[in-house]
Amino acid sequence: MHVGGEVDVRSAYCAASVASLTNILTPALFAGTAEWIARCQNWEGGIGGVPGMEAHGGYTFCGVAALVILKQEHLLNLRSLLHWVTGRQMRFEGGFQGRCNKLVDGCYSFWQAGLLPLLHRALHARGDPALSMAHWMFDQLALQEYILLCCQCPAGGLLDKPGKSRDFYHTCYCLSGLAIAQHFGSGDLHNEVVLGIPENCLQATHPVYNIAPEKVARAVMHFLQYPVPSLDLA
Amino acid sequence: DEIGLIPCPEARYNRSPIVLVENKLGVESWCVKFLLPYVHNKLLLYRQRKQWLNKDELIDITCTLLLLNPDFTTAWNVRKELILSGTLNPLKDLHLGKLALTKFPKSPETWIHRRWVLKQLIQENSLPSLATKGNLGAAPVERIHRLVQEEMNVCSEAAGRYPSNYNAWSHRIWVLQHLAKLTVKVLLDELLSTKYWVSMHVSDHSGFHYRQFLLNALIHRTVTDDNILVQNQMVNEQNPSLQKGEESAGTEAAFAEEQSVDLPRRLDEEMELCTELIDNYPGHETLWCHSDETLNNSHHSPATSHMAQAMDVDGLNESSSKQGYTQETKRLKRAPVQDSLGPEMEYRFVDKVLSTCRDVDQARFATAYRKWLVTFLGQ
Numbered sequence: 001m002h003v004g005g006e007v008d009v010r011s012a013y014c015a016a017s018v019a020s021l022t023n024i025l026t027p028a029l030f031a032g033t034a035e036w037i038a039r040c041q042n043w044e045g046g047i048g049g050v051p052g053m054e055a056h057g058g059y060t061f062c063g064v065a066a067l068v069i070l071k072q073e074h075l076l077n078l079r080s081l082l083h084w085v086t087g088r089q090m091r092f093e094g095g096f097q098g099r100c101n102k103l104v105d106g107c108y109s110f111w112q113a114g115l116l117p118l119l120h121r122a123l124h125a126r127g128d129p130a131l132s133m134a135h136w137m138f139d140q141l142a143l144q145e146y147i148l149l150c151c152q153c154p155a156g157g158l159l160d161k162p163g164k165s166r167d168f169y170h171t172c173y174c175l176s177g178l179a180i181a182q183h184f185g186s187g188d189l190h191n192e193v194v195l196g197i198p199e200n201c202l203q204a205t206h207p208v209y210n211i212a213p214e215k216v217a218r219a220v221m222h223f224l225q226y227p228v229p230s231l232d233l234a
Numbered sequence: 235d236e237i238g239l240i241p242c243p244e245a246r247y248n249r250s251p252i253v254l255v256e257n258k259l260g261v262e263s264w265c266v267k268f269l270l271p272y273v274h275n276k277l278l279l280y281r282q283r284k285q286w287l288n289k290d291e292l293i294d295i296t297c298t299l300l301l302l303n304p305d306f307t308t309a310w311n312v313r314k315e316l317i318l319s320g321t322l323n324p325l326k327d328l329h330l331g332k333l334a335l336t337k338f339p340k341s342p343e344t345w346i347h348r349r350w351v352l353k354q355l356i357q358e359n360s361l362p363s364l365a366t367k368g369n370l371g372a373a374p375v376e377r378i379h380r381l382v383q384e385e386m387n388v389c390s391e392a393a394g395r396y397p398s399n400y401n402a403w404s405h406r407i408w409v410l411q412h413l414a415k416l417t418v419k420v421l422l423d424e425l426l427s428t429k430y431w432v433s434m435h436v437s438d439h440s441g442f443h444y445r446q447f448l449l450n451a452l453i454h455r456t457v458t459d460d461n462i463l464v465q466n467q468m469v470n471e472q473n474p475s476l477q478k479g480e481e482s483a484g485t486e487a488a489f490a491e492e493q494s495v496d497l498p499r500r501l502d503e504e505m506e507l508c509t510e511l512i513d514n515y516p517g518h519e520t521l522w523c524h525s526d527e528t529l530n531n532s533h534h535s536p537a538t539s540h541m542a543q544a545m546d547v548d549g550l551n552e553s554s555s556k557q558g559y560t561q562e563t564k565r566l567k568r569a570p571v572q573d574s575l576g577p578e579m580e581y582r583f584v585d586k587v588l589s590t591c592r593d594v595d596q597a598r599f600a601t602a603y604r605k606w607l608v609t610f611l612g613q
């Protein structure tokens with residue numbers, strides 16, 4: 001994650017995210033990365049921080065998103081991943097848990113629910129006929145209920161669960177999760193599912209980078225103007 | 235051996251905020267808002283080269299800082315420099331970390347620094363000239379063993395202080411992989427020593443995941459050992475005239491037997507443990523997950539199937555669906571269902587749970603498990 005710091009799947013995502021947006025992504029830079037990430041998928045179907053570790057929502061998102069960027073999602077067992085992540089939505093609360101048998105947490109509204117658009121795209125690319133053309137494979141309304149009813153701080157900002165205090169991290173990821181839950185697809189296939197009044201509707205977010213899709217497009221366009229820097233030491 | 239914060243918003247008496255009782259260190263909370271900024275600032279000034287601190291001061295300051303906030307990476311890094319320059323004994327940092335973890339059992343920076351220190355210690359160990367230098371004078375192997383045991387303790391304590399402590403368990407796995415080298419002995423020892431712990435923490439998914447890791451490592455180990463054995467036999471067959479070859483084949487066989495893990499029995503014992511816990515503690519999803527995966531392993535493990543040549547190590551590493559709704563017919567074909575006793579017992583168990591349980595979640599898990607048995611075992 002930083003010089004002398006820990007090595008785990010998050011750094012792969014950070015690197016892939018930055019490199020792809022700034023057009024410095026080369027095969028040499030990520031040689032072996034995709035295979036390493038795939039080794040982080042375990043018997044549960046989710047992805048852990050390093051190979052051998054317990055499946056965890058945060059790491060799973062980072063792993064899958066990185067693989068999507070590297071165009072290597074097929075290295076994963078997508079069905080067991082799908083099974084694991086859908087099992088993480090809590091039947092009572094509607095929100096998501098980070099790992100099996102743990103409590104719900106607002107931030108997983110993005111880390112976990114955000115996996116479903118990625119999986120949808122990957123399975124669609126394989127020509128899976130059973131895929132819906134209107135909804136993600138999780139209960140979008142239930143998630144929105146959890147976020148809107150349980151995760152808002154009366155003084156503003158959002159949080160993990162009732163009783164916790166607000167912070168920027170939870171505010172960011174609760175809102176990101178809300179955006180995911182409200183918007184299916186894009187362009188011709190765009191389908192909005194908004195709980196409550198229309199004003200609740202947020203702007204859509206890009207499921208890989210979690211910034212507005214237009215911003216992703218602009219960044220990519222901007223950096224394409226520049227040549228890919230060479231790794232040779234002058 | 236333990237630190238803590240004593241809630242005490244106002245300094246009532248004009249005395250030190252440090253309280254030491256029975257080897258446990260407490261700090262009254264009112265002083266933190268003075269102490270922390272003071273030491274923090276001092277360290278930053280040092281780092282910015284605006285104010286010099288000598289080695290002893292550095293050691294003291296970083297120690298204080300880290301006991302108040304162990305996620306302060308810079309403080310750990312200062313200590314790394316001190317260790318590298320030979321001024322600070324790495325074992326001190328292991329002790330400091332252990333103390334910090336009593337109050338901050340998840341602290342990521344503490345675990346990360348701990349791994350760095352351990353890597354330093356192993357490197358020292360591997361240099362023969364340094365083997366007897368310093369601390370223990372014991373044989374390197376013995377030293378490593380003691381380090382490993384201590385790490386297991388620290389992890390266990392930290393795991394007990396915070397439910398599903400991902401960082402503690404992940405450190406534990408790291409230690410086994412990098413210090414203990416995943417020997418059969420250590421894997422079996424760990425299975426034994428964590429059995430009681432997980433029975434006392436039935437919702438701790440991380441704890442049970444650790445057991446899955448141990449079992450998987452054992453399966454992998456058996457496969458590797460069998461491979462070595464087979465390879466050696468092949469080599470010896472090619473050179474029958476080599477006396478030495480025959481001897482080592484004999485020793486290899488003996489070695490393999492000695493080391494051989496009765497895998498089917500281990501997996502059966504694991505199933506028994508699951509069954510017992512599920513019965514006693516209804517409604518814990520972790521237990522059912524663990525049960526699914528153990529059963530999966532006992533039917534797909536090459537050690538229990540006669541198709542040893544398949545050596546489907548890759549197949550094992552390929553993640554299996556924990557509830558087998560997927561069409562994993564390829565794997566089902568590879569491993570013949572050895573004993574019909576296994577599944578029958580499982581059916582009887584599930585039916586019994588369904589008919590006697592009153593917990594809604596338990597019923598739901600049992601029903602799902604039953605569906606999985608049917609799909610998975612095709613019976």
